[in-house]
Amino acid sequence: MKLARPVENESGIALYGAGMELTPAIIERLKAMGTEAVFIEGAIEYRFPKKADYLAVVETAFSKTGGKAINANLRKIMKAHVEAIYGSR
Amino acid sequence: MKTAAEIRDEIESLSAIPTLPTVLTDVLKLIDREDVSVNQIGDFISEDQALSARVLKMVNSPIYGFPGRISSINQALMLIGLGVLKGMLTGVAIFDVMQKTMVGLWEHSIGAAAAARIIAQKAGIKEVEEASVAGLIHDLGKVALGVCYPAEFGQCVERARAEQKYIFDLERDIMGVSHAEAGSWLARKWNFPRQLVEAVAYHHKPRLAKEAKKLAATVHLADALIKMTGFGFGGDPFVHPVDEEAWALLGLSDDDVKDILLELEDSISGTVLSF
Numbered sequence A: 001m002k003l004a005r006p007v008e009n010e011s012g013i014a015l016y017g018a019g020m021e022l023t024p025a026i027i028e029r030l031k032a033m034g035t036e037a038v039f040i041e042g043a044i045e046y047r048f049p050k051k052a053d054y055l056a057v058v059e060t061a062f063s064k065t066g067g068k069a070i071n072a073n074l075r076k077i078m079k080a081h082v083e084a085i086y087g088s089r
Numbered sequence B: 001m002k003t004a005a006e007i008r009d010e011i012e013s014l015s016a017i018p019t020l021p022t023v024l025t026d027v028l029k030l031i032d033r034e035d036v037s038v039n040q041i042g043d044f045i046s047e048d049q050a051l052s053a054r055v056l057k058m059v060n061s062p063i064y065g066f067p068g069r070i071s072s073i074n075q076a077l078m079l080i081g082l083g084v085l086k087g088m089l090t091g092v093a094i095f096d097v098m099q100k101t102m103v104g105l106w107e108h109s110i111g112a113a114a115a116a117r118i119i120a121q122k123a124g125i126k127e128v129e130e131a132s133v134a135g136l137i138h139d140l141g142k143v144a145l146g147v148c149y150p151a152e153f154g155q156c157v158e159r160a161r162a163e164q165k166y167i168f169d170l171e172r173d174i175m176g177v178s179h180a181e182a183g184s185w186l187a188r189k190w191n192f193p194r195q196l197v198e199a200v201a202y203h204h205k206p207r208l209a210k211e212a213k214k215l216a217a218t219v220h221l222a223d224a225l226i227k228m229t230g231f232g233f234g235g236d237p238f239v240h241p242v243d244e245e246a247w248a249l250l251g252l253s254d255d256d257v258k259d260i261l262l263e264l265e266d267s268i269s270g271t272v273l274s275f
């Protein structure tokens, strides 16, 4: 598990860079600093293991309104978004 | 069926039943007093360990955009302002009852908060934190209806699922009022900033907003985006028809929406929420 974004201190100085491996020791240090949450790489996989699962959610979401112009456009962008995030891995 | 006025009375008196922890009602009262300084309010909140921990956890979560950087209530107050704090405290305080009302409603709410923040940033809206809190409490009315009328609201939830309908429409059919109205009554009763009241009231009909058109439009779109991602559950999985006026008002390009979705994806899934 790697950091997707840097962790900064109160003054905005990066303490840990993006791409840093989150070892148990580093997690302990983050906890000790009072950090509650960090961004991790590839976390999308925890929500939807497969691209098809995500696309099915999008289809359901638009099943009532996909014919309306703005919604049709949003659906198109959303599908491209899903393709892009799974395609990169 | 009860009249809308009767329902409104019963919802407004929610403040009298122990839905909210007393410390919250105390803080909300304190915030409304003009002779109390921001620091005094910060100190008061800091005295309550549980409440301040929850507030800090919230502002430090990726939902608010500055993970891990805010260590004190006073610092949080300076960043988000009193009016926004009020909304956030309410959101944080109703966390438990939200989870009881509807599985997934809390996630839907924090997801909408994240989406609203990101949309506001892209649309050049200055009050980013306000947008975030408006997203957080936009479905407050579902909690109000669920607490006041568990049987009827339960019927709305059940029929939305069985008949694949919008819960908003069923609320109006079954109870004669929607969660948007119910939420706005409660928000007004609790003296929320007018902008927030309007955003809650008009998140399904943003063009009816008077002073907070942009904020209502932001929440309206945030609600749609978070449904697209399948994060959380607000009673039905269907994106509403996005209002043309609201869409035009935000002035977002396709590329903007693309960026917003990427950042939203990060906020809702790219996180270890609690260590």
Ligand SMILES: [Fe+2]
Pocket: B138, B139, B179, B180, B203, B204, B223
């Ligand atoms: Fe809603």
Ligand SMILES: [Fe+2]
Pocket: B108, B112, B138, B139, B223, B234
């Ligand atoms: Fe919603």
